[in-house]
Amino acid sequence: ARADPDHPMRAEFDRFAQGFVEKLRTSKQYAKRAEKLKRDFLARPEVKGLAGEMWASLSQFIEQDAKAPNSVVRAHLANMFVEVGRHLAGDAQIRADMNQGFVVALASFVESQKAGVSTFIADQVKRWDLAQLTRLIEMNIGRDLQYIRFNGMIIGGLAGVVLYVAERLFLVN
Incomplete structure (x- = not known):
């Protein structure tokens, strides 16, 4: 069966798999x-333990590899991003589609968060200590602040x- 692509056992397996999928799709009980x-199966402690060990091993490998000077993960990620950049540079339609998607996603996000943002800004402004804010502005702007105050005066x-002269000229006459 391994060497013969037309072996009857392969056809039988394909029929079984298609029937299984069809039964899953149509029979609620199945x-x-x-x-x-x-x-x-997933509730078994052995499976949970195996999944936890696999995750711990994978995260440890990635962490160690990322710290290594010749990191395989970093090299693959860098190559992947370079390839993505090449594809984006060469295909204007993909760039336009991505830009449109970003605009839609950002507009949706801003729309859903605008009340929260305004509340956040208002809360931050309420927490400002006016004396401390004045000191910070004076320290960062320095002598220019004195010129601004003088010019304002x-x-x-x-x-x-x-205004006084205009009032006297127009109201007296």
Whole structure:
């Protein structure tokens, strides 16, 4: 059967697999039974232990490999990103589709989060200590702040004089 692609056993296996899939698709009882078998299998402590050990081993391997100077994972990731970049650079349609997807996803995210963002900003502003904020601005802006204050005083004074003169000219006549 291994050497002969047309062996009858292969055809029999294909019919069995197709029948099994069809029964899972059409028979609720068959699907329930298969689901119970799956749950019973996954609930076994041996399977849970094996999955935990596999995960621990995989994460330890990735962590150790990432720290190594000749990391296989880093090399594969770098090659993958370079290939993705080449494909993106060469296919304008993919770039346009991705950009459209990003716009839709970002618009949806912003729409769903705008109330939370405004609340977050309002909470942050409420927590500001005005004296500390003034000190921070003075330290970071420095002497320029004195010029800004001086110019504001001069412009404010001139605006007051212009308004006073305009009032006297128009109200007196």
